[in-house]
Amino acid sequence: MSIQSQLEDSYAYFSLPDFATVIPLYLVIYAVVIPPVIAAIVNALVINKRLSAPALSLMRNEQNVKNISRMEIKSGGFVRKFRIRQLLRETRANITVAACMFVSMLILMLGLDCYSICTNVTTDTLAGTTYEYMYMLKYPTAEVPEGGEACYAESLAKENDGYTLDVTVIGIDSGNPYYNVDVKKCKSVVTASLSVAQRYGVAEGDKFILTDEAADIDYAFTVDSISDYSAGLAVFMDIDSMRELFRQDDDYYNMVLSDKALDIDEGRIYSVTTKSDIERSSKVFTELMSGMVITLVGTSAVIFVVVMYLMMGVMIDRSSFGISLLKTFGYSKKDVKKLYLDGNAITIAISAMICLPLSKLVMDRIFPAFVPNIACGINLNFEWYFYPVLFIAVMLIYLLTSTLLVRKLNRITPAEVLKNRE
Numbered sequence: 001m002s003i004q005s006q007l008e009d010s011y012a013y014f015s016l017p018d019f020a021t022v023i024p025l026y027l028v029i030y031a032v033v034i035p036p037v038i039a040a041i042v043n044a045l046v047i048n049k050r051l052s053a054p055a056l057s058l059m060r061n062e063q064n065v066k067n068i069s070r071m072e073i074k075s076g077g078f079v080r081k082f083r084i085r086q087l088l089r090e091t092r093a094n095i096t097v098a099a100c101m102f103v104s105m106l107i108l109m110l111g112l113d114c115y116s117i118c119t120n121v122t123t124d125t126l127a128g129t130t131y132e133y134m135y136m137l138k139y140p141t142a143e144v145p146e147g148g149e150a151c152y153a154e155s156l157a158k159e160n161d162g163y164t165l166d167v168t169v170i171g172i173d174s175g176n177p178y179y180n181v182d183v184k185k186c187k188s189v190v191t192a193s194l195s196v197a198q199r200y201g202v203a204e205g206d207k208f209i210l211t212d213e214a215a216d217i218d219y220a221f222t223v224d225s226i227s228d229y230s231a232g233l234a235v236f237m238d239i240d241s242m243r244e245l246f247r248q249d250d251d252y253y254n255m256v257l258s259d260k261a262l263d264i265d266e267g268r269i270y271s272v273t274t275k276s277d278i279e280r281s282s283k284v285f286t287e288l289m290s291g292m293v294i295t296l297v298g299t300s301a302v303i304f305v306v307v308m309y310l311m312m313g314v315m316i317d318r319s320s321f322g323i324s325l326l327k328t329f330g331y332s333k334k335d336v337k338k339l340y341l342d343g344n345a346i347t348i349a350i351s352a353m354i355c356l357p358l359s360k361l362v363m364d365r366i367f368p369a370f371v372p373n374i375a376c377g378i379n380l381n382f383e384w385y386f387y388p389v390l391f392i393a394v395m396l397i398y399l400l401t402s403t404l405l406v407r408k409l410n411r412i413t414p415a416e417v418l419k420n421r422e
Helices: 002-013 025-051 055-060 078-089 091-128 194-200 239-245 275-282 284-318 320-328 333-340 344-370 386-410 415-419
Strands: 133-137 149-160 163-172 189-192 207-212 217-226 234-238 255-258 269-274
Touching (some): 078 333, 078 344, 091 275, 091 284, 091 386, 149 194, 163 239, 189 194, 275 284, 284 320, 284 344, 284 386, 320 333, 333 386, 344 386
Parallel strands (some): 163 234, 189 217
Antiparallel strands (some): 133 269, 149 255, 189 234
């Protein structure tokens, strides 16, 4: 059902046949069989280790005390010292929570990167489309239509990660009003768009090889510079040099750009693209990916809440004797919460400050491998305020989890001390 719901937007936008849902056996094994097997193995190891302890130790519910938790802490009051000792005592649990946070943040950043690339494609495409009309011509006239700017475009191929994408070579004059790109008069020099630099990792001075698959010819270009143009995968050449390279007439052109509609015979036109068409098509990515983004963000939040609740619950269970003893000495529920729960806020805050930028850095590095067949740049930047918003969200989730654990804390009674006495 989930797969079919994800396909609904694609069915609505593209002309696609109905696809049958196929569930391979290896996915069933991976999703249904492996998790309980791993859980059974872990439980067996943990239970065997726990049952290997002496019977008296089990009856007393004794916990191993690390030497590091006995270290002398000279500065600070009782509450601060107690929290530090509790933090050191539960080092492994805190590391587990931090590791879980990193994994959930990776899933979160995957969703945010999907959102970023979609919104950035729309923004960059509109910023790079400074014309109102683009005419692709089958039979250009001898003279450029009045009010139009002549260009020469060729579509070549570039293979990367097993996928072949089209890269448009655009020949322009140095004073082209619609492309703010500097071009040099040379048959082997191009100016790469920013989207090409992002997708293929090219820089100034690099060799960039494109293929004419129809003629089976490879063209090797030297990247002279990188322009800020990001509306599709394109490289730019001087139009005269491009005509010479592809053996066309000195006045040949096949693309006309204009800021108004031109009077061109329809029989000569291959296609007409308006700025509104480009704006509408560029927003399709966001619409198609919105469901996946919501799913990934929601999944990361659920994983974080569940693991944090379980691990903090384990910390409380291990400290049940100490909590019971504090209640026996007359400490209020608020004081017990301050000692055993509120101290974890520092761990969560520090982990969030580390995991947020680190997960973004890691995901940005591996994200291009997830979309090798998408013909666009890989602009994954998002606004700076995302980081404080995400940090606040993490702390709110911690407060929610802490509130849920208060009930578990309140269920521990002073009778626990009597149960574990000599």
